[in-house]
Amino acid sequence: MKNKLLSYDEVYRMVRQHCLLRFPQQADCHPQITVNAYLKNAGSSLHAPAPGLNFSHRTDDVISEFDRFIICDQDREALFADIADMVRWMAENDYLQSGGERESVYYPSDKLLRSPTLVF
Template identity: 60%
Template sequence: MKNQLVSFDEVYKIVRGHCLSKFPQHAECRPQLTLNWHLKACGSLLHALAPGINFSHRTDDVITELDRYIINDNNREALFSDLSDMTRSMAENGYLRPDKDGDDNYYPTDKLIRTPSIRF
């Protein structure tokens, strides 16, 4: 993993959770949308506008270690990269099925639904 906070398995669970939250529809799996879903699911008030753009927040919005990492770490782009790489890997290995229209839209497969963790 390129980021220094979120493990391989946790990145998998973030992408998995985002995709399953949209089921049976497709999920748009751009990194900032995936991360925003996760932040909201964790109760965070942070919001990623896009990779390379700072997160919008107020001082009292910072509630978790992930929030602090996202706000303070200059290498937070690594998390966006990890999310993108994980999504691509999951599609290549049968966990996600690309939407016929493309554009980073994926449907969860049975393999994704049956695999809550990929801890080695």
């Protein structure tokens, strides 16, 4: 893992949660969109910027360890890379089915629906 906070399983669960929140529709699993869905679901008022853009926030917006982590540009970029790698792995291993429109758009497969974690 490139990021220093989340494990493989936690990144998997982040992507899975994003897909299930959109189910039965397709989900755009672009890393920025996935992180922002996770932040929103966790009750954070932060919004992660696109790669290469600066993060702006108020001090009182930071409420969790993940918020503090995601503010650092290098940490966020590492997590984005891990999410992209995880989504690719999930698609290659039948957890995600292509949505057809763009390479980051997927439908959850039955395998994803039945697998809440990678730790078996």
